[in-house]
Amino acid sequence: xxEAFFFxxxxxxxxxxxxxxxxxxxxxxxxLSLVAAMFSLAILFVLLxxxxxxAVHILVYAGAILVLFLFVVMLLGVGRExxxxxxxxxxxxxxxxxxxGFLMEIGLIVKAVSxxxxxxxxxxxxxxxxxxxxxxxxxxxxxxxxxxxLLVGIIGAVVLSRKxxx
Amino acid sequence: MIGLNHYLILSGxxxxxxxxxxxxxxxxxxxxxxxELLFNAANLSFxxxxxxxxxxxGQVFVFFTMVVAACEVAIGLAVAILLYRAQETLNTDxxxxxxx
Amino acid sequence: MVLGWLILFLPLFACLAIAGFxxxxxxxxxxxxxxxxxxxxxxSLILFAxxxxxxxxxxxxxxxxxxxxxxRLEFGILLDRLSLLMLLVVTGIGSGIFIYSTxxxxxxxxxxxxxxxxxxxxxxxxxxxxxxxxxxxxIFWELVGVSSYLLIGHWYEKDEAADAGKKAFITTRxxxxxxxxxxxxxxxxTAAFGKQTLNFQTLSGVLDMHSGHxxxxxxxxxxxxxxxxxxxxxxxxxxxxxxxMEGPTPVSALIHAATMVxxxxxxxxxxxxxxxxxxxxxxxxxxxxxxxxxxxxxxxxVQPDIKKILAYSTLSQLGFMVMTAGLGSSSAAMYHLITxxxxxxxxxxxxxxxxxALHTQNIWEMGGVFRRMxxxxxxxxxxxxxxxxxxxxxxxxxxDEILTLAFMTxxxxxxxxxxxxxxxxxxxxxxxFTVFLAEPRWKKEPHESPRVMTVPLQVLAFFAITGGFWGxxxxxxxHHDRVIEWSFSVVGISLSVSLAGILxxxxxxxxxxxxxxxxxxxxxxxxxxxxxxYYMDDFYDxxxxxxxxxxxxxxxxxxxxxxxxxxxxxxxxLTGWAGDRLRRFQTGKLQFYAFMFSAGVTLITFVWILxx
Numbered sequence: 001x002x003e004a005f006f007f008x009x010x011x012x013x014x015x016x017x018x019x020x021x022x023x024x025x026x027x028x029x030x031x032l033s034l035v036a037a038m039f040s041l042a043i044l045f046v047l048l049x050x051x052x053x054x055a056v057h058i059l060v061y062a063g064a065i066l067v068l069f070l071f072v073v074m075l076l077g078v079g080r081e082x083x084x085x086x087x088x089x090x091x092x093x094x095x096x097x098x099x100x101g102f103l104m105e106i107g108l109i110v111k112a113v114s115x116x117x118x119x120x121x122x123x124x125x126x127x128x129x130x131x132x133x134x135x136x137x138x139x140x141x142x143x144x145x146x147x148x149x150l151l152v153g154i155i156g157a158v159v160l161s162r163k164x165x166x
Numbered sequence: 167m168i169g170l171n172h173y174l175i176l177s178g179x180x181x182x183x184x185x186x187x188x189x190x191x192x193x194x195x196x197x198x199x200x201x202e203l204l205f206n207a208a209n210l211s212f213x214x215x216x217x218x219x220x221x222x223x224g225q226v227f228v229f230f231t232m233v234v235a236a237c238e239v240a241i242g243l244a245v246a247i248l249l250y251r252a253q254e255t256l257n258t259d260x261x262x263x264x265x266x
Numbered sequence: 267m268v269l270g271w272l273i274l275f276l277p278l279f280a281c282l283a284i285a286g287f288x289x290x291x292x293x294x295x296x297x298x299x300x301x302x303x304x305x306x307x308x309x310s311l312i313l314f315a316x317x318x319x320x321x322x323x324x325x326x327x328x329x330x331x332x333x334x335x336x337x338r339l340e341f342g343i344l345l346d347r348l349s350l351l352m353l354l355v356v357t358g359i360g361s362g363i364f365i366y367s368t369x370x371x372x373x374x375x376x377x378x379x380x381x382x383x384x385x386x387x388x389x390x391x392x393x394x395x396x397x398x399x400x401x402x403x404x405i406f407w408e409l410v411g412v413s414s415y416l417l418i419g420h421w422y423e424k425d426e427a428a429d430a431g432k433k434a435f436i437t438t439r440x441x442x443x444x445x446x447x448x449x450x451x452x453x454x455x456t457a458a459f460g461k462q463t464l465n466f467q468t469l470s471g472v473l474d475m476h477s478g479h480x481x482x483x484x485x486x487x488x489x490x491x492x493x494x495x496x497x498x499x500x501x502x503x504x505x506x507x508x509x510x511m512e513g514p515t516p517v518s519a520l521i522h523a524a525t526m527v528x529x530x531x532x533x534x535x536x537x538x539x540x541x542x543x544x545x546x547x548x549x550x551x552x553x554x555x556x557x558x559x560x561x562x563x564x565x566x567x568v569q570p571d572i573k574k575i576l577a578y579s580t581l582s583q584l585g586f587m588v589m590t591a592g593l594g595s596s597s598a599a600m601y602h603l604i605t606x607x608x609x610x611x612x613x614x615x616x617x618x619x620x621x622x623a624l625h626t627q628n629i630w631e632m633g634g635v636f637r638r639m640x641x642x643x644x645x646x647x648x649x650x651x652x653x654x655x656x657x658x659x660x661x662x663x664x665x666d667e668i669l670t671l672a673f674m675t676x677x678x679x680x681x682x683x684x685x686x687x688x689x690x691x692x693x694x695x696x697x698x699f700t701v702f703l704a705e706p707r708w709k710k711e712p713h714e715s716p717r718v719m720t721v722p723l724q725v726l727a728f729f730a731i732t733g734g735f736w737g738x739x740x741x742x743x744x745h746h747d748r749v750i751e752w753s754f755s756v757v758g759i760s761l762s763v764s765l766a767g768i769l770x771x772x773x774x775x776x777x778x779x780x781x782x783x784x785x786x787x788x789x790x791x792x793x794x795x796x797x798x799x800y801y802m803d804d805f806y807d808x809x810x811x812x813x814x815x816x817x818x819x820x821x822x823x824x825x826x827x828x829x830x831x832x833x834x835x836x837x838x839x840l841t842g843w844a845g846d847r848l849r850r851f852q853t854g855k856l857q858f859y860a861f862m863f864s865a866g867v868t869l870i871t872f873v874w875i876l877x878x
Binding site: 110 | 172175179184189191209210226234247256
Binding site for chain 2: 855863864
């Protein structure tokens with residue numbers, strides 16, 4: 001009972017927040033509602049017994065990435081989005097169709113997949129130890145590579161935002 | 167009761183919303199934001215699978231995607247700043263120097 | 267064997283030598299050409315003698331030109347009785363004519379060119395003679411056609427000569443198409459029998475052993491016969507031979523009497539193992555031959571040009587040869603070919619001698635030549651009697667074999683042949699009496715020709731007289747030929763027919779008895795028809811002008827509009843248009859790209875779902 005209640009509440013919250021992200025005209029509001037979406041998503045993760053991931057999710061996404069977004073929005077002084085022109089309406093309509101189609105596809109796929117059986121297996125808890133164990137044994141190489149990736153990202157960001165030297 | 171399918175459908179909806187955002191948004195920054203939504207939808211489905219298939223690899227994968235997302239945002243924002251510096255606007259309608 | 271190769275290639279070297287170095291030097295070119303050919307002749311004699319001592323084994327030597335999986339193209343020398351004999355004839359008569367030409371063509375502008383072309387011709391003809399397989403024969407067949415074209419059109423400044431050359435080449439080409447298809451069809455046929463081959467010896471063996479495939483063989487025979495139709499000028503491809511008289515007279519003698527036109531008959535003999543299998547084909551051949559013979563003889567009756575009379579006579583005699591082959595004996599056909607070669611060459615050279623002296627070709631402008639040109643006169647008389655088939659000249663023997671064969675196998679054709687023989691004697695008599703014995707009508711007094719010209723005449727006369735006694739018939743007999751038995755009744759008929767013709771001609775043209783005056787009204791329009799060659803030339807002319815030209819025009823239109831404008835230009839236009847349309851995708855707008863992205867993903871997923 002509990003699980004279902006929490007699931008529906010927080011998934012509804014997530015969807016609402018996501019919709020707001022996409023539809024609002026104010027960029028700051030968009031970022032902030034994404035933060036809200038992140039939080040409810042983290043709770044969903046907890047529901048799925050992925051404790052470590054939930055924590056990291058909040059730390060990294062809400063705490064770092066979205067804050068960065070906010071900084072840039074403030075820095076650039078991005079104002080409200082202008083009212084839509086004619087092309088915008090077109091995009092909205094076509095976009096709507098595309099999205100609907102996509103939703104249909106998801107429905108079809110899920111229906112097809114569930115026919116092949118989705119038996120529940122014993123629940124594994126995603127504690128730090130468990131995940132960590134995996135990370136440092138089986139998935140060690142990707143782990144190291146991601147650190148290299150981070151390094152590259154940093155260098156890239158620095159290089160890109162340098163003022164051009166005359 | 168709450169099965170894998172529920173989470174998958176939720177993930178699908180989130181993804182759809184993110185797609186709509188990409189198509190509709192004119193501001194480059196907000197487009198990037200919608201991309202984040204896409205990422206999260208994918209993460210959700212990964213974790214759901216990890217839970218219902220009993221394999222923690224899903225969660226490990228989410229870990230990695232988060233790292234990648236972080237890098238991507240960093241670079242993306244740097245590019246956006248450069249764009250703003252060059253064109254004085256972030257409105258994608260007015261950025262079309264790559265037109266034929 | 268080496269001798270064989272030498273004999274074949276000597277004239278080629280002569281041609282190349284002349285063309286390369288001596289085109290302007292008259293004396294050198296004639297010496298090179300004559301020397302080469304006479305040398306070939308001597309070598310042929312030696313070869314003949316040598317092989318005679320060994321009882322004529324069949325020798326063959328091949329060089330492979332192209333060897334693929336199923337296909338093997340060879341080039342070689344085949345020495346058997348048939349080819350050896352023919353070698354002697356070609357090189358022998360050829361040498362005589364070459365020497366004759368040195369005097370006849372003296373002072374001509376294209377002297378060197380003439381001898382180069384003659385040598386090329388000799389090479390090509392010898393190539394056909396010694397050929398070992400159909401492919402080689404075809405190649406040399408075409409070469410002979412080219413040489414003939416060059417020689418007929420030797421005086422190319424003259425429009426009629428150039429046109430005649432073209433006519434000859436194109437008409438024979440029409441026949442050659444059939445020939446080629448026939449050769450190509452041999453491929454699958456022989457493959458069906460086991461081994462794919464075009465070689466004469468091999469084919470002969472194969473056909474002896476296997477049977478069946480009647481219709482295919484008949485078709486091939488008829489197609490190959492098309493080539494014979496063209497080259498030996500049988501109906502309906504006979505139209506080029508009279509026009510070919512535009513060429514110099516020695517050329518007419520060599521090519522259009524003795525050798526090239528005989529190539530068709532030679533081919534029949536060579537490939538007789540093939541024809542012997544198909545009675546249908548043989549029947550067709552016999553009838554066409556007889557028809558040509560009779561038709562040509564009728565046309566010779568009214569010609570005023572001495573060379574044209576001889577040309578039609580050649581056509582007629584070729585018809586005889588073809589008919590004989592069709593009736594069952596290739597050896598009798600070859601026999602007549604050889605005797606005919608002698609006396610026809612003789613007649614042509616004699617005519618040339620007269621033309622050279624009187625500078626005209628119209629028999630009505632000649633007359634009483636006998637007294638002034640005795641050697642020419644006597645030799646011409648010999649030729650005339652031989653052609654008419656008077657005992658004991660060579661022509662009698664060979665013609666008699668033909669008539670006996672016809673008598674034995676096909677009465678209808680026999681009477682046709684007999685009628686033709688009558689006409690032959692008649693028109694030859696007309697020619698002889700008008701030119702040599704009638705009242706002189708020339709403007710300038712003729713003198714006997716120089717020895718260089720009369721000696722070949724005498725030599726040829728000798729052969730014309732004695733040719734019947736050498737047993738050529740039996741020499742060439744093969745197991746495909748019918749055996750021909752002596753028949754007194756036939757001899758009687760043939761002799762009486764010949765003599766009757768001569769007598770009638772004598773009365774009308776020598777004594778000028780107006781026999782035919784009462785028939786004038788009937789005969790005149792017939793004469794007109796004959797003079798117009800039964801309107802065949804006009805028919806072909808119309809055919810080309812209306813059918814072929816219009817068709818060509820149609821093809822041109824098709825190519826111009828459909829192919830070039832439509833397909834080629836169209837493709838370019840399409841590419842341009844597509845490019846123009848497609849570049850609109852490069853809007854440079856991020857939103858647009860994003861939309862395309864998502865739409866694409868959705869679409870692909872959709873397709874993927876469908877497939878699953």
